[in-house]
Amino acid sequence: MFPSRYWREIPHRYRLEAGKCTGCGFVAFPRRLVCPQCGQREFETFKLKGEGELLTYTVIHVGPSAFVDDTPYALGIVKMDDGVNITAQISDIGLDNIEVGGRYKIEFRKIQSDGHSGIHAYGYKFIPIR
Amino acid sequence: MRDVAVIGVGMNKWGELWDMSIRDIFTEAALKAIDDSGVDHIDAMYIGCMSSGLFVGQEHLGSLMADYLGQGNIPASRVESACCSGGLAFRSAYMDVASGMNDIVLAGGVEKMTDVGGDGATYALATAADGEYEVYNGATFPGLYALMARAHMERYGTTRKQLAEVAVKNHDNGSKNPLAQFPFKTTVDGVINAVMVADPLTLMDCSPITDGAAAVILCPADMIGKYKNHPAVKIIGSGHATDSIALHSRDDFTSLKATEIAGKKALQMAGKKLSDINLCEVHDCFTIAEIVVTESLGFFEPGQGGPAAEAGDTRIDGKIPINTSGGLKSKGHPVGATGIAQIYEVVSQLRGESGERQIKNAKVGMAQNMGGSGGSTLVHILEVI
Amino acid sequence: MIGITGYGAYIPRYRIKVEEIAKVWGTDAPSYKRGLQLWEKSVPGPDQDTITMSVEAGKNALIRAGISGEKLGAVYIGSESHPYAVKPSGTVVGEALGATPDCRCADFEFACKAGTEAITCAMAQVAAGNVKYALGVGADTSQGAPGDALEYSASAGAAAFVVGQDNLIAECELTYTYMTDTPDFWRREHEFYPQHGSRFTGEPAYFKHTFGCAKGIMEKAGMKPEDFAYAIFHQPNGKFPMRAGLKLGFTKEQIEPGWLTPRLGNTYSGASPIGLTSTLDIAKPGDKILVVSYGSGAGSDGFIFKVTDRINEVRNMVKHTVWYLDENKVYLDYGTYAKFRGKIRKND
Structure with missing residues (x-):
């Protein structure tokens, strides 16, 4: 992974920085240049609180190149309390104990590494709120 | 807009086609469609292909395939919309004929998927999802x-x-x-x-990982009399x-x-x-x-x-x-x-x-x-x- | 007065028992447990490293400090397992905590002393008036060579401290460092696992420096062991810190709240800092705490803290250290542990 591609997404991935439309309040994660809801083009930086409810999930047994050593791993969509949905891996939970409707929070984790010598790529995963 | 008909179809046996390259696979299906229709040339073609770059390291398919199909210097485009690249090629060809720009137009689709391993194929396919906000996360x-x-x-x-x-x-x-x-x-x-x-x-x-191609030939509905090998089929929607x-x-x-x-x-x-x-x-x-x-x-x-x-x-x-x-x-x-x-x-x-x-x-x-x-x-x- | 404004720990949830490791190498688990006074250790998940644990410990520390990350003027990470040989861990941590760009940053390495070194430098920046708040973190995902005695103890964890001059939960009354060149443990560039001088790591290394530092700082402060409510010593295993503490004249009761190695393992740069977070979780206002780290190579950093009233307001703002240690754990078999730790040779 070329570092610039990773680097430019850092505010989203490290700090959950979204954009909030100053017109209608639509929360864009990642940020957008134009609001899909009201068409306005001004957004203010809005930090997601990082907690929400699991809408759906799967356990992936066949992974793409960057994740072959991580299988089986759980992937889910969480509706954040701030109103935006996020897809991420679910960590720190037994794969049989995941339930739709469960409460999850974001934790900072390593997402993938580019081979033995490329960059480490960090970001967010869901972990159950205990 | 002109009414448009499909006057020829072609497809090869699909599977793991180890001895065929992407150009062979496409050309074989395209030739079948040409033969099925009875046309002696095509005016333009559209090729649907999702990711030949990742699967076989080859882009620029429009020109490559026009050349290997023996159609010389015709306008040929590769169109992409992930797994509906083929459908988009068909619509593009349809609009081309309907608009009156060209008469005999080939719409084809191809993918050669077995020249990468399973994880490579999973990766290539995943590029149809949101790269930074779905695929990045696994x-x-x-x-x-x-x-x-x-x-x-x-x-x-x-x-x-x-x-x-x-x-x-x-x-x-x-x-x-x-x-x-x-x-x-x-x-x-x-x-x-x-x-x-x-x-x-x-x-x-x-669905499996497959090598294969298919092609169809379109022409204005008022020209089908010339190529009536089969019952005529019109695109109505x-x-x-x-x-x-x-x-x-x-x-x-x-x-x-x-x-x-x-x-x-x-x-x-x-x-x-x-x-x-x-x-x-x-x-x-x-x-x-x-x-x-x-x-x-x-x-x-x-x-x-x-x-x-x-x-x-x-x-x-x-x-x-x-x-x-x-x-x-x-x-x-x-x-x-x-x-x-x-x-x-x-x-x-x-x-x-x-x-x-x-x-x-x-x-x-x-x-x-x-x-x-x-x-x-x-x-x-x-x-x- | 300089001191700690906020503190936080992070320990991964995975554990492996001494028996599970001994089974693979055909060693006698009871004698290892007796000799090391340690029965299990924490293991980082495949998605965890010094950086991720530092970020989570740092978030906990910021919550207790009651400040946002942008208030941090410096971020210092001490570890012997920085994920990059070249490229700082601290930039990632600083960015994730929101401290950038108006922020000093450095990574430290001094075997197991790197964490206290980071805290010392954080304090120095605040004392010099260069920054208002600074973050010092000790974190490691340490590796012992397969089958080596270190494999039974090398574990993972992090502790982070926001250092400042106001809203203190513990005032730092004195610091002192005792340092010599003593090659008891090392890892050469490009080598995966460290090597050590076996029993040479004991008397001339750990004990000499720990004693030198503890005696030195108490002498400077004019204090005796009974003046302290608690004492925390670096803990490469369960035995060394207890033996050192008792020999210095401390009681088991003073040592135990920060003596986590028997069920945590040796978190290297995180070891004495996590001992401190665990002790702060139960300390009362007015308590004095002695911290003496040890890093091979070799040296010890000493600190004397005096706990303030504010501890009662902040200690329950985030989960206590023992929650991470005792309430959230999952045991691994050796195969899964070896996979998680990258000990299995694979093709690129």
Whole structure:
């Protein structure tokens, strides 16, 4: 992974920085240049609180190149309390104990590494709120 | 706009075509379509291909294929819309002819997927999802459809067995298709007990990795007299719609809005009702996809796609035959070629040339081709004249 | 007065028992457990490293400090397992905590002393008036060579401290460092696992420096062991810190709240800092705490803290250290542990 591609997404991935439309309040994660809801083009930086409810999930047994050593791993969509949905891996939970409707929070984790010598790529995963 | 007809179709036997390169695969299918139509040249061509760059390290397919097809310097374009690149090539060719820009236009699709390993193929396919906000975090295509399956099961009580029934039916149909990659039959237990790919989807819920191509020849309807090898089939409806490519950005994971809109547009343009449709090829990249697509097109109420599959409503002798070709599941899914192969099946059925899997009195057929997790859809309706 | 404004720990949830490791190498688990006074250790998940644990410990520390990350004027990470040989861990941590760009940053390495070194430098920046708040973190995902005695103890964890001059939960009354060149443990560039001088790591290394530092700082402060409510010593295993503490004249009761190694393992740069977070979780206002780290190579950093009233307001703002240690754990078999730790040779 070329570092610039990773680097430019850092505010989203490290700090959950979204954009909030100053017109209608639509929360864009990642940020957008134009609001899909009201068409306005001004957004203010809005930090997601990082907690929400699991809408759906799967356990992936066949992974793409960057994740072959991580299988089986759980992937889910969480509706954040701030109103935006996020897809991420679910960590720190037994794969049989995941339930739709469960409460999850974001934790900072390593997402993938580019081979033995490329960059480490960090970001967010869901972990159950205990 | 001029009326447009399909006057030739071609497709090769799909599978792991170890001794054929992407150019051979495409050219073979294209030559079959040319021969089937009886044309002596083509004026332009559109090739649907999702990711030849990642699969075989080759872009610039329009020119490459025009050259290898012996068509010299004609305008040739490669179009891409993930797994509905083929459907988009068909619509592009249709618009080209309808507009009056060109007369004899080839629409083709190709994918050569076996020159990379399984994880490489999973990676290449995953580029049809949101690269930074789904794939970066480990999403795969079976994974995204598994997220839809879980949501559908939670909301409507769709069962594991109902998902399996889709695969059983499509393999039954595919067993009657000499061009299918996996023409074997299977059972509900065989599907459920196959190796897990993305819970709840097993390997037998997933369409395979396939090498293959398909091509069709289009011309203005008023020129078909010149090339009347077969009953003429007219394109009467074309619908195209998009949606967010990130599944999580949608309000509902249990329906497919782009499919709903493209289906309605195509029907409106054709001046037909769903009840006029005699058969439909849908994009069953995963068993859950067929269930959701048949609901979103309106063949069944939301939540009734699973029970309908279980009841046999979608079999060749059912209320609405779905995927008589065997679908992506049994026929194979060389992603860029799939949308054209669907047209191949609909045209064959409307011509009455589908052999063992022929539907009686097929007059109007539909094809629904979908990209990604539903971020793009093309629906076409064809009618035999 | 300089001191700690906020503190936080992070320990991964995975554990492996001494028996599970001994089974693979055909060693006698009871004698290892007796000799090391240690029965299990924490293991980082495949998605965890010094950076991720530092971020989570740092978030906990910021919550207790009651400040946002942008208030941090410096971020210092001490570890012997920085994920990059070249490229700082601290930039990632600083960015994730929102401290950038108006922020000083450095990574430290001094075997197991790197964490206290980071805290010392954080304090120095605040004392010099260069920054208002600074973050010092000790974190490690340490590796012992397969089958080596270190494999039974090398574990993972992090502790982070926001250092400042106001809203203190503990005032730092004195610091002192005792350092010599003593090659008891090392890892050469490009080598995966460290090597050590076996029993040479004991008397001339750990004990000499720990004693030198503890005696030195108490002498400077004019204090005796009984003046302290608690004492925390670096803990490469369960035995060394207890033996050192008792020999210095401390009681078991003073040592135990920060003596986590028996069920945590040796978190290297995180070891004495996590001992401190665990002790702060139960300390009362007015309590004095002695911290003496040890890093091979070799040296010890000493600190004397005096706990303030504010501890009662902040200690329950985030989960206590023992929650991470005792309430959230999952045991691994050796195969899964070896996979998680990258000990299995694979093709690229």
